Amino acid sequence: MPDRPIRFLIVDDTAQNIMALEALLRRDGLIVDSAQSAAEALELMLRHDYALAFLDVQMPETDGYELAELMRSTERTRGVPIIFVTAAEMDEARRFRGYEAGAVDYIFKPIDPVVLKSKAEVFFRIGRQAKELERQRDEMQDIARHRDRVMAQLKAHADNSPLAFVTLDSNLCVRSWSKGAERMFGRPAGDLLGMTAVAAGWLDEQGAALLTGWLDSQQEGAPRFSAEISLDHADIGPICCEVYGSVLSEGAGRQSLSLQVQDITERKQSEEVRALLIGELNHRIKNTLANVQAIARQSLRQSGSLADFEVSFGGRLQALARAHSILSDATWACAPLDQLIDDQISSGTLDGDRLRRDGPPVELSPDTMLRLALTLHELGTNAAKYGALSVPQGRIELSWRLDGPCLELTWRETGGPPVTPPERSGFGTTLIGAAGGGDASAALADWRPEGVVWTIRLTEGVTRLAASACPDVAPVTDGPRRPATLQGSRILLVEDEPLVALDLRYELEDAGATITGIARTVTEAIAAAQAGGIDLVLLDGNLKGEPVDEVAQVLDGLSVPFCFVSGYGREHLPQGFDHAPLIEKPFRPDMLRGILTALLARGLPDAAE
Structure with missing residues (x-):
């Protein structure tokens, strides 16, 4: 059903005549407007669309014929059907003038209700059909706009995509060739459209046999395939591509092949x-x-x-x-x-x-x-x-x-x-x-x-x-200080490799140091540092895959000297701790002792006793 009701217009200078017509025309889905002058009628017709207008022939200022002529001279009201209502006897001249003014029919007073309703019913149905056609037209326009928008989006996606979008018919002739395909293969669309992919040199015989096999498949629906194929680039020759294909039915046994192509040359090289x-x-x-x-x-x-x-x-x-x-x-x-x-x-x-x-x-x-x-x-x-x-x-x-x-x-x-x-x-x-x-x-x-x-x-x-x-030569520095003594120092080992921790422990205990504990996680290391009673910390650069930045920050906050012991270079260690020496794994015992002795000799405040 149409969304809007049908409207009729009654133009008569006598209110009783209007009331009588309205009573006879009243029905669901119909709105009857009325006007008692031509000016009032024209104003209503500028605001509303009418399926039928009843015009009284005899009106004091502008009669029905003149109003009809005014309606026919205006684009908006030219198509409104007109039925003249009159009580006068009609001769041929007057009747001809009415039809010439645009009337489609006459109704004579006194009005026969059956005749009025039957004639009104015709225009009511025509009005409903017109409304329905308008609704369908609007829907079709919406659909067309949506289609155009979707097509524009798809085209923009295809043109800007790093993939190449190509459509081939059942004979492997190129139907469409996206901007992405132009970029990927260095071939403009005009050089390929309408040609077979083999004749254009884009597809070799082996690839053609593969795609033909996809088209000949008997799977139901829209079968999808994928394969790696060598496709020809205009400048550099065959390149390795990954091709995804969908077989689309076009009726009457006709099929086409929609391809999405990705250049995987770099991936293959990688x-x-x-x-x-x-x-x-x-x-x-x-x-x-x-x-x-x-x-x-x-x-x-x-x-x-x-x-x-x-x-x-x-x-x-x-x-x-x-x-x-x-x-x-x-x-x-x-x-x-x-x-x-x-x-x-x-x-x-x-x-x-x-x-x-x-x-x-x-x-x-x-x-x-x-x-x-x-x-x-x-x-x-x-x-x-x-x-x-x-x-x-x-x-x-x-x-x-x-x-x-x-x-x-x-x-x-x-x-x-x-x-x-x-x-x-x-x-x-x-x-x-x-x-x-x-x-x-x-x-x-x-x-x-x-x-x-x-x-x-x-x-x-x-x-x-x-x-x-030539890279800048690093400034020459003296070697690490020779081992002095670590006798009596209290050292915390933060190391997640048991064998490395054992080796460090034995080496430091041989030098007279006391190992206060071995922490293997960040949580354990922070707890041990905050417990106090340590003079020095050996900190691994990574604990079970977890960075040790937080541990280094805690040690700095407690003024506990520490050094990194790691297989990583300085660039992979926590940043902002350049004052902490780095002992690279595997380490030399004499270097270990020398660096630790020098670190203790800096005179940093000891940890809380």
């Missing part, structure tokens, strides 16, 4: 890189463990006592670990030689005040960096035991030069005790020679009385750095 990295990681881990095993066995074989073994093995392991840290900072790419030398100085293996270095800026590959780290550690350790660094006046000159793709590195000791060639070559000599890749001629020693001179030739893994690209 998967390949990830597989390569996992393989490389496994390779490096196994190689590292094999190297550690070899260092342990050879160090044990050539050590006179367990104490000698601990010192030699721990130092070599530390050198290897620090080289790994340098390479991790460089994401396992090449790292500068100067950075490796600075690391040897900061660890105490070399004395920066007694080292003179000279050479062009170069960087080393990971394998070369690891081998040279062990080499410099052995050279520095030997110099501290027997050579130039064993006496205050001794000096080391470390120089290098590039000879084509090779690096020739010279280690020269002066000012030390008289030198005599060793009676036999030990494992340390083997490690020094390892820098050249194991070639016996790559590392040569000249045992001069005034000081040994080592010449080491690296034939691979060396690249010259441009002067502007």
